[in-house]
Amino acid sequence: MRLELRGLTKKFGSFTADDNIDLTVEPGQIHAVLGENGAGKSTLMNMLYGILEPTSGEILIDGEPLTFSGPSDAIAAGIGMVHQHFKLVGPFSVADNVQLGREHTRGGGVLSAKAAREAVLDVSERYGLRLDPDAICEDLPVGVQQRVEIVKALSGPETELLILDEPTAVLTPAEITELLEIMRSLAASGTSILFISHKLKEVQAVADTITVIRRGKVVAELEPTASETEMASAMVGRAVTLTIDKTPAEPGEPRLEIEGLTVVNGAGVKVLDGLDLTVHSGEIVGLAGVEGNGQTELARTILGLLKPDAGQIIIDGVNVRSHTPSRRIADGLGYIPEDRGRDGVIAEFSVAENLVLNQYKDMPYAGGGVVRADAIRQRALGSIAEFDIRTQSPNELVSSLSGGNAQKVIIAREFSRPRHLLVAAQPTRGVDVGATEFIHQRLVTERDTGTGVLLISSELDEIYAMADRIAVIYNGRIVGEVAPDTPREVIGRLMVGASMEDAEHADPDEVEVTGPEAEETPAAEAAETSAPEADDTPTTDSGTSESDSNDEQSNGGDR
Amino acid sequence: MSNDAQAPATDKSEPGPKKAPFGVVFLRYMTEANSVMVTVYSLLMAFVIGAILLIVSDEYTRSTFTYFFSRPQDAVYASRDIIYESYLAVFEGAILNLNTLDRFAAGTAELGDLLRPISETLLYATPLIFTGLAVGLAFRAGLFNIGAQGQLIFGMMGALIIGFSLDLPPIVHIPLAVAAGAIAGAAFGAVPGVLKATTGAHEVISSIMLNNIAALFLVWALSTSFLHSDTKTDLVSKSPDASATLPKLLAWLNPSLRVNLALIIGIAAAVLVWWLLSKSTFGYRIRAVGFNEHASQTAGMNIGRTYVTTMGTAGGLAGLAGAALALGVGSTGITTNTALEYGFDGITVALLGRANPAGIVAAALLFGALKAGALSAQPDVPVDISILLQAIIVLFIAAPALVRAILHLRIPRGGLVTLEAKGW
């Protein structure tokens, strides 16, 4: 199938998400659309799949202009889509998920389980996608769930074009490699693929043609032979510098000592498995790792929101096992949560109220159970000036702030009270460049005053720029601690679970993406080397949190 | 009509920031689905629907419509009469009886007679203030306290037991009995909070179950010799001692004016809840948890404890309603009927009052007036017209989008004020 987009435009009010996009996907071709978060990729795909209606422009399939009023029209036209956040009904079997919306019936609307099962097996055999049609989706690993999504997309009547929207975001390195392989074989069998990503290496590895979009506009058409720098600068539109002025660290006494920490989640999985980690005063320890390897749980356990099943956490020499989160906070633990909208701020509260969220009952903000509005207001005015929070007044609701400014509220809250230890999880996610630099600078200042800083980030660039020491987490344990001048390849290998020796002695040639023989490593490398994400618009920010909740819905059982 | 008003308004505002005249601002406000106008329109539409039902359900009026095309004036007059008479009867029972006013002017009626409808309205409004606060406070913490009825029943029993079993002077006895009601309600109200905090059981389901358990428990308790009246054979409790009975506020005018001290306690409770929500650290925590429990938890707040204390406080407020009944209207002993539906009505009061204490008091007065009016107007007017109007009003309040769609109002800046929808 040949897909052509002519001048496709989508406006949300005064905001133009996609502006005059032209794009052509040739039959059997893998066409990558590369762009930062918020560049308009998902909007584009949703127009293609009939979820959103274009403001103007045309969609042509095999030269024929079509309009979609809903996903069913797109499916009928031969388009299948694998969503970034899986659209799988958890308690359903694979076969039921695949047949949903185009059920196999024996007449009278009665389902034929046999036909549904056979249809799944048929597709999975045809494309070499192994699946058990009777397995319950919520019990499957994320990678297999994605395979279900692909089979679902391919099961449409004569699906000839497959849209993959950020398909690697939640996958393990091995699963990524497998996915890229599947994409190649699909293309070889004649299916056109539109591949949306912001990860350069993956795109380079599989794409036949690359279209780069930035701020809703096509800014470049590249060949896969283009260099990474070329792609990155087209995508970001500016030189990417992530260096921070900082002096060498002067580590002091241990602030945080974690020994043999084990946490078992509700599903009985060990999300932390005998993890050991120490953070000293005056150093930034960067915790690198593919997302979902226990980082979230580690941060929550340090704060006391999760109870350890074994091991201990010692803060400033004191075992905090019996301490509540509020006690730990009062004792000097600073905490920047990874999900700002969910855990960081209360959107319906004012800036001033959010600034004292974890001090609301302490002097001078309250006394005798009574809130002191004046003291809170004074504090807010001070913080707004010091941290350059762009707001009209302390009484403005946080929901009206941009993502970067909301993050500054959290930073201001945590940095304006006595603390010895700071846990910063993804502190610059979804924050614009200016705010990112500001936050990085504050983290360094923080370190220099003697605080121990644990920086959890899935952006390896950020880890490299900030950390004095890098710990790599994999499957709930620290698999290596290395200096910040360690080559990326070594850390990349550690991130997929290689031992220290293996990681250090790896052959650097293997890192290039060459083909199926390359195994897990290249994909892992691709997973980390994501471009810095920037996002200046508050609208997309809220969109992120919404889709996150969708994500929980679809595969809450696995995370 | 809103479209007409909207289009020129935007055109005018474009040339410059010239301030629009008051009339335009007012009209623009009127055609916008903000919370004030939604409330106003909800009330109006409810009374219109009530009027239609009155016409349709009345045999005579309906019969005049059968020959509408030959003599339309019959139908029009009949409709007008039934609406006018019904609503007037409700008004006279709730606010001011015009007949008594005439007699008062002629000097044949006392001031006490004139005030009787108001007194009844206040009497019926009093428990509603408490239960409205009980539901409204929980709303602010993101909890739906559908259990005010059960909490009220337990408060009633608690106040009654202290009321008849101790022998104390009124200055001690009344506060003690009232406090016993609050404590009993609080203990019962805390149960769904504890269940939610420890097991995640949804408070709506557990509260519904507890309501039924409380109602059955009352039936059983009334049959025990400890509670059952010594003098009467039907299912009535002992009556509280005179020293525990709430004094009537207007007894000096006329001893039959039943509004009592509970009204003052109710207003005080509303002020207290207002203070609690806006000035105290407890209220700060309630609001924080209500808006975003995850962020509250991350900030070190104990969510489970907030559920328990909020539900306990709410239960205490509902328990006060029980005390007001047991020591006030029920001062001759309580029956299974004393609690009426005050607990459930608390939900509608809280919704109309938008979970804010001043609004709750106003809503309680309105629904109290409806109840008093409907009771006095029966059997000429079906007594359940008060429930019907109440239901229609809050239905619109809860669905501002529906009001907006029916009246073609504009969406205000910041969107419609709707309750957040939560699943089980």
Place this chain on the structure above:
Amino acid sequence: MAVDTAPAPATPAALLDEKRTRKPIGGAVLAVIGAVIGGFALGKLGDRSVTFTLNLTLPDASWTVPAAPTVAILAALAAAAGILVAIGVPTRWFKLIMAAGATCLALSLLCWAMSQEGVVFRIESILAGALFLSLPYMFGALSGVVCERSGVINIGIEGQFLMGAFFGVLVASITGNSYAGILGAMIAGSLLTLLLAALATRYQVNQVVTGVILNLLALGFTGFMYDQLKKTPGYNNPHGVSNISSWLESIGLGFLGDIPVIGPVLFRQSIFVYVGLGLVAVIWFLLYRTRWGLRTRAVGEHPAAADSMGVNVNRLRFWNVAAAGLISGFGGAFFTIANNLAFNKNMTAGLGFVALAVMIVGRWNPLGVLAGALIFGFTTQVSRYLDTAGNSIIPGEFLQMLPYAVTLVVVAGLIGKAKAPAADGVPYNPGDK
């Protein structure tokens, strides 16, 4: 560089561990209650006895057993089940053991209650009555299942009952035809859910709040109309509405009705019983075996997934909820038509809320609903039976509390967690991604 990304294979020991279930608290509670009852029975019951009869088919047959040992043995069995559960049992036996323990406990209490002087355990009457009394729960809960499986919380079953009860008897007395009355009841119930459907899907209103308001609306509306009707000539006879033919009471199915025990229970019943049991089967089949059911369940679990496959989420929800009102309206007719009673204000007396509880206890599954409704119906029947028999040791009110207490225990997860459909009560807005 062996990189193992597959999940670590579980060791055989771990697999064995997983297959055992242990509920220390629940088990201990059961064991203690069982022991206490057993002890008391031996001490207090003396030489009382329990008499069983099959009063409807074999009036002469009767068996008498001594009460004390019977109660004690049953209680001991329950206690034993409790101890087993407390120390851990294989998971596949867990439910069975728990159910057996609970049944023994219930039977021991029942025998105790039936050991009163002059009380005879009329097995057939009690079971037949239990099935009949479980009907409102069954209809209400099935209506709830249809709504909540599609993702709309229907807390307004009580209101739909009231509408059904009122309009059922009204239409029946106007037309003189009970079937027309049932039809009227269904339509009336559906009118109320239609409102719920519109508010929940089109106006995205909080469904719990809406349900509560709709209950109130139904209460006010039926009360209002009832008062007005009483004033209307022709309807103001002592019953409020004119009597209806009572031949709906029971339809015997010939010789099947003469089989001991199951005959009177299953084959000499009112049409409501047959329809109720039939609906359980039909709705189960529709939900799990048809295209409609697949889509309905998808819409309740993950509406965005269904939407992306071309299912119109809000339209399906709308019609499902509207249709569910037909079922609860039918259930409303039970109160008046099936019992041959006139309408009375608030005559459903909170049974709609019990139906909601039955739905939860039945885990949103028609078969679970059947089991839950039967248990609740049985409790109601026994408490009524003992009430009429007089001076029961357990006050009737406490027996009536049992269903509510059971529901509390279930929602608190003490006997396994009740898991609602994931998107239950969450409005779906296709504009959100």
